[in-house]
Amino acid sequence: MRSRHGVALAVAALGASPGAGVAQSWRTLDVSRQLADSAPTSVQVVYGTGSFGLRGTTSPLLYHMQLRYDGERTKPRHSYDAAARKLSLGVADADVKFSGRKDDESGRLQVELSRVMPLDLSLDLGAVDADVDLTGLRVQRLRLQSGASDARLRFDSLNATRMELLDISLGAASFRGLRLANANAREIRVDAGVGNVELDMAGQWTQDIDLRVEVSLGIVTIHVPTDVGIRVALQKVIASFDHEGLEQRDGAWVSSNWETAPRKLRITAETVLGKLTVDRTGR
Amino acid sequence: MHAGLFALILAVAPAPLTGRQTQAVQPAQPTPAGARAVEAPPGSPLGSSSAPQAVALSTQALDSLRELVSRFRRDPEAVQIPADDAVAMGGRTIEAGTTVTGPVAVAGGPLHVFGTVNGDAVAIGTDVIVHAGGRVTGNAIAALGQVTLDGGTVTGEIKQLSGALGAIETPAAVRESPLDATRHAVALSVSWLVILVLIGIGVLLFAAGYLDGVTESLEGKFGRSFWAGIAAQLALAPVLCLIIVALAVTVLGILLIPFAIVAFVLAVAGLVTIGFLAVARITGESLAPSAARRYHPRGAALRALVIGVTLYMGLWVLASAFAWAPTVELVLRGVAVAITWVAATAGLGAAVLSRGGTRRPTETLPAVAAVNDLPWQTPTPVTGVVAARRPTPSSSTTRER
Numbered sequence: 077m078r079s080r081h082g083v084a085l086a087v088a089a090l091g092a093s094p095g096a097g098v099a100q101s102w103r104t105l106d107v108s109r110q111l112a113d114s115a116p117t118s119v120q121v122v123y124g125t126g127s128f129g130l131r132g133t134t135s136p137l138l139y140h141m142q143l144r145y146d147g148e149r150t151k152p153r154h155s156y157d158a159a160a161r162k163l164s165l166g167v168a169d170a171d172v173k174f175s176g177r178k179d180d181e182s183g184r185l186q187v188e189l190s191r192v193m194p195l196d197l198s199l200d201l202g203a204v205d206a207d208v209d210l211t212g213l214r215v216q217r218l219r220l221q222s223g224a225s226d227a228r229l230r231f232d233s234l235n236a237t238r239m240e241l242l243d244i245s246l247g248a249a250s251f252r253g254l255r256l257a258n259a260n261a262r263e264i265r266v267d268a269g270v271g272n273v274e275l276d277m278a279g280q281w282t283q284d285i286d287l288r289v290e291v292s293l294g295i296v297t298i299h300v301p302t303d304v305g306i307r308v309a310l311q312k313v314i315a316s317f318d319h320e321g322l323e324q325r326d327g328a329w330v331s332s333n334w335e336t337a338p339r340k341l342r343i344t345a346e347t348v349l350g351k352l353t354v355d356r357t358g359r
Numbered sequence: 360m361h362a363g364l365f366a367l368i369l370a371v372a373p374a375p376l377t378g379r380q381t382q383a384v385q386p387a388q389p390t391p392a393g394a395r396a397v398e399a400p401p402g403s404p405l406g407s408s409s410a411p412q413a414v415a416l417s418t419q420a421l422d423s424l425r426e427l428v429s430r431f432r433r434d435p436e437a438v439q440i441p442a443d444d445a446v447a448m449g450g451r452t453i454e455a456g457t458t459v460t461g462p463v464a465v466a467g468g469p470l471h472v473f474g475t476v477n478g479d480a481v482a483i484g485t486d487v488i489v490h491a492g493g494r495v496t497g498n499a500i501a502a503l504g505q506v507t508l509d510g511g512t513v514t515g516e517i518k519q520l521s522g523a524l525g526a527i528e529t530p531a532a533v534r535e536s537p538l539d540a541t542r543h544a545v546a547l548s549v550s551w552l553v554i555l556v557l558i559g560i561g562v563l564l565f566a567a568g569y570l571d572g573v574t575e576s577l578e579g580k581f582g583r584s585f586w587a588g589i590a591a592q593l594a595l596a597p598v599l600c601l602i603i604v605a606l607a608v609t610v611l612g613i614l615l616i617p618f619a620i621v622a623f624v625l626a627v628a629g630l631v632t633i634g635f636l637a638v639a640r641i642t643g644e645s646l647a648p649s650a651a652r653r654y655h656p657r658g659a660a661l662r663a664l665v666i667g668v669t670l671y672m673g674l675w676v677l678a679s680a681f682a683w684a685p686t687v688e689l690v691l692r693g694v695a696v697a698i699t700w701v702a703a704t705a706g707l708g709a710a711v712l713s714r715g716g717t718r719r720p721t722e723t724l725p726a727v728a729a730v731n732d733l734p735w736q737t738p739t740p741v742t743g744v745v746a747a748r749r750p751t752p753s754s755s756t757t758r759e760r
Contacts, residue, residue, distance in 0.1 A: 103522035105436060110513055147523060152436070154516070292614070313614060348614050 101147035107154045108140040115161055116194040116216065122153065122166040124202040126183035132212040133188035140188040141165050150183065166200075189213060194237050201225050215239055215259070223247040231258035234280045238262075246271060255279035257301075262286065270294055277301065281339040289345045289352075297353045298343065305337030306330065308354060311346045318353040331356070416449055416467065424448050424466045424484070430525035431483045431502050436518070438479050438500060440464040450485065453493070461497055469504075472511060479515070482506075489513060537683035544679035552672035559636050559664045563657065566633070570660075572716030573637040577709035585701070588634070588708030599623055630715060634706020639667025642702075646670070671699055 117138070121130065126144075133140055143152050143166075151168040165187055189195060194214045199206075201222040208220070211232035217240050220229065224247055232255060239261035244251065246268040256264060257279030263286045266273055270293045277285070277300045289296055300306055308329040310317055322329040334340070345352050416424070428446055431437050440446065440462050450468020453459050453476055461478020463470065469486045472493035479497035480487050486504040489495055489511030498515035499506045502524055506517045562570050577584050602619050606612030643663030654662060678691035710716065 101523040103520065103524075106519035106521075108517045109515070110508070110517070112514075144522075147435070156516075292617070313611070 103145060103147045105143045105145070105152050105154075106141070107143075107152075109138045109156060111136045111138045111190050111192060112158075114190075114192045114194075116196065117161045117163055118196040118198075119163045119165070119189060120198045120200070121185075121187055122164070122168075122200045123185045123204055124150070124167055126185060126204055128184075128201060128204045128206040129186045129209075130199070130207075131188055131209040132191040134191065135188075137188070138190050138193070139163060139165065142184075142186045143167070144184040146183065201227065210235070210259075212236075217241055218259070218261075219243045219245075221245045222249050222251070224249055226250045228252045228254065229256075230254035231256065231279060234258045234282070235260035238282075241265070244268075246273070252276070257281045257285070264288070266290070268292070268294060268296075273297070275299065277304070277341060284340040284342070287341060287343045289343065289347075291345075291347045291350055291352075293348060294350045295353070296345065296347065296350065297355060299355045299357070300341055302356055303333070303337060303339075305334040305340040306343065306354060306356070307334060307340065308343045308345060310343075310352065312352070313348045315347040315349060316351045318351065320354075321356050322354065329354075420467070421448055427484050427503075427524075428464075428466050431481075433525050434502070434520070436520055437502075438462065438481065438498060440479075440481050446483075455492055461495075480513075541680065541682040544682040545676060548672065548676040548679040552669065552676065555636075555668045555672060556665055558632060559639070559668055560661065562633060562636055563661055563664065566716075567657070567660070569716030570633060570637060570640070572713045572718065573633055573706070573709050574640055576713035576716075576718075577634075577637050577641060577705065580709070580712075581705055584708035584712060585705040586708065587712050588704035588706070591630075591707050591711050592704065595627060630710040631703055631707050633716065634708070634710035635671075635703045636664060636668070636706070637709060638702040638706040639671055640664045641667070642670060643667035671702060674698060 119139075121128075138156070141154055145152060145167065153164055153166050153168050155164045156162070166185060189197075191212045191214065194216045196217045197210075197213075197215055198219045199208065199221065201220070203224045204222070204227075206222065206225055206227040208227065208229045209232070210218070211230065213235070214237040215235055216237050219241075220227070220243070222245070227246070227249060229244070229252070235258060237260070239259050240263075242256070242259050242261040242264045244253070244264075244266045246266070248270040249268065250272045251266075251268065252274045253266075254276045255278050256275060257277050259279075260282055262283055264275075265288045266275065268289075268291045271291075272294055273289070273291055273296045275287070275289070275296075275298045277287075277298065281301075281304065287298070289298070306322065306329075308317075308319070308322060309327070310329065317329075319329050322331055324330075331337070343354070425443055425448075428440070428443060432440065441464055445464070447463075447465040447470075448467055449465075450470065451463065451465045452471040453463065453474045455473035457474035459474065459476050461476045462481055463476050463478070464481040464483065465485060466483040467485060469488055470480055470482045472480060472487065472489045472495060474492075475494045475496070477496050480489075480495045480499045482501045482504050484503045485501070487495075487499045487501050487506045489499060489506070489508050491510030493509075493511035495511070495513045495515070498518060499513045500516075500518045500520070502520045504519070506513075506519055508517070599620070602623060603616055606616050606619055640660060640663045643666035644659075646666055647663065653659075674691070674695035678688055678695050681687040681691055712718075
């Protein structure tokens with residue numbers, strides 16, 4: 077019996093003892109570049125795991141990147157082609173993978189971009205906690221791709237440039253878009269695999285907006301101001317649709333102020349399994 | 360004094376200097392306008408007439424700075440810098456109106472730029488300060504220091520490095536020690552053993568009927584189950600493709616493809632698991648046949664299951680225990696892989712043949728005695744009275760008794 081206890085204790089000790097720790101080499105890289113002109117620039121940010129933040133800067137800088145990373149696992153990326161006006165920031169593509177670390181051990185990427193130049197912005201995020209604040213930036217085009225992340229995107233003020241397309245592609249993620257009318261975009265696309273998507277269409281409406289939402293499995297909530305006319309074309313398989321305040325007309329759900337509203341939101345939603353809610357409480 | 364303090368900190372701290380440490384050992388150099396040095400030629404050593412703000416450093420301090428410079432050279436984020444004798448130890452000032460061809464590098468004291476640096480300006484363990492009118496046409500880099508723009512311009516990147524400085528060891532270069540590797544491998548194998556035992560207990564508790572079905576299918580038909588398992592393995596990919604194609608031909612089915620793939624993988628994993636557990640149970644029963652008489656049927660099944668799983672996974676634990684001897688480990692792992700594959704294949708075959716344990720082997724019916732019908736194919740009399748009773752197997756058996 078004693079030997080059995082000994083074996084059990086040995087097994088427990090082996091299981092409980094930490095394995096050989098993988099050596100880490102945490103570093104911080106702070107990179108910036110002075111602003112030379114205000115020509116449109118294409119910006120690509122790639123980041124794998126950790127926390128990510130993006131915002132505008134009032135400093136006379138084209139960009140400012142602060143990256144905390146493990147030098148053994150991650151290779152920073154910061155290149156700027158002045159002739160092609162292409163800026164690449166973040167980490168190498170191969171480093172976009174899940175490390176399984178705790179939050180306090182994870183890396184961090186903070187990017188600040190100039191508010192002067194028009195931006196064609198592309199964000200490729202892996203499993204990150206992202207806070208993308210595009211307030212004050214001049215965004216011509218935005219493409220956000222995310223694997224398994226908790227992402228927040230917000231425009232607290234009107235985008236000074238008319239945006240051609242706001243394209244959000246999510247894998248298994250929780251996404252909140254705040255004051256998206258300030259994006260000044262004619263078309264917004266949200267394509268999500270699994271997860272919760274919350275779109276707040278508050279802000280300054282400068283034009284009608286086409287919103288296309290595709291969610292395979294999850295909950296989609298769209299908050300729309302009361303003075304905006306809504307038309308919802310829905311294709312669903314096993315999904316519920318909370319259409320309070322909307323009436324069915326010509327194969328679509330429309331708000332009572334559809335004809336008279338100064339601004340209109342045309343929603344095309346496709347969902348397989350989940351719930352779509354259009355909230356008109358004026359949030 | 361500064362040099363002594365610098366050397367002391369370097370001697371105490373074997374790890375790379377942090378930015379704060381380097382700031383602590385740098386001499387305060389306010390660089391008043393009237394004290395600006397004349398043009399400092401590249402690589403001016405400390406104490407030269409062209410660098411009046413510099414402080415004298417001891418040999419030991421210089422050696423430490425050279426080590427720091429060497430680390431910077433090996434850093435992935437480093438740029439090309441001049442040879443050691445051209446690195447200004449203790450600091451340097453590029454005077455207004457002067458142009459210096461870069462790269463310009465300093466260590467242990469700040470780099471003040473009032474003029475123009477054609478190329479990179481690099482400070483190691485110290486700061487780069489680009490003053491008003493100063494210009495760096497390349498990159499301004501401070502390793503374990505800061506780049507300050509005091510009205511000057513930098514055409515290239517402004518880069519600051521902090522944290523570990525030097526060559527980054529790749530994971531391959533930091534391999535585990537043999538003892539750690541062995542401990543890690545054994546812990547992993549034991550964990551899998553425990554997990555399988557727990558799964559087995561769960562199956563016995565909640566799906567004992569299915570396990571019994573697979574076990575019965577496997578008993579006495581090991582060869583058939585094994586070949587069925589191989590056939591099942593070969594058919595996995597084609598069946599999955601067939602399911603996807605079948606779903607893809609319909610619009611609704613396309614949406615279900617991801618779910619179908621997940622369901623298929625889960626189903627196969629379930630069949631393999633229950634099949635392997637059935638093999639383990641039979642193995643355990645064969646090793647301890649008397650347990651079936653001494654224990655309650657469920658207790659005997661659990662005992663047999665644990666013995667079997669421990670036996671099969673014990674091979675993996677044994678192989679892991681020889682992680683310190685790669686050749687022996689390789690041989691033992693090969694044996695473990697072969698035996699486990701045979702067990703899993705036979706188990707999968709039994710699980711498939713028994714439809715996941717839902718179909719028990721049919722009992723063999725007793726042979727029915729052949730009856731010659733021809734003599735009895737005479738027309739029934741019109742009156743409806745049968746001439747004689749037709750013999751049946753039961754009646755013939757009764758007669759024989």
